[in-house]
Amino acid sequence: MRVESIIADLRVPDLEAARDFYAGYLGLSEESLGLSWVTRHTDPRTGAGLQLLTRDATAPVPPVVSVKVDDVDEAYAEARRRGYEIVHDLSQEAWGIRRFFVRAPDGNVLNIAQHSG
Structure with missing residues (x-):
């Protein structure tokens, strides 16, 4: 297995309310993922980014x-x-990714x- 990228997942209570800080203040471009519970914000010059989520659509806990x-x-x-503890079993998600959640020994959920296809 080779890691291709890692992106932070920040839990927020409201995506719309968070937009002013991440897009307005930090100047990150918002990239809609077509899902109501998660969005991505990226710096168009560097590609640095993060995802904001209010919950996870199919897993019992959100990842970090x-x-x-x-x-x-x-x-x-x-x-x-x-x-390792599997928090969300390996599954094909409707939005086009195959994934699972695992709890690291330190307690963080990844x-x-x-991507499928």
Whole structure:
């Protein structure tokens, strides 16, 4: 498995209310993901970005980061082999990613994902 990117997932109570700070103050461009509960804000010059979410649509807890990998099935098998807690089982999501959530030994929940297609 190879990690392709990591993006912070910040939980906010209201996406619209958060827009002024992240887009207005920080100057990040908002990128709609087509979902009502999550959006991405990115610096158009550097590509640095983060995701804001109010909840997760299918998982019991929101992640603190999303880790995109080149082989999510391999990542899932390795997490299980190591005995890590799987918080959200490996699934194909309606919005086009295959993912699972794993709890790191420090307690943080990570979204391990791969784009389908």
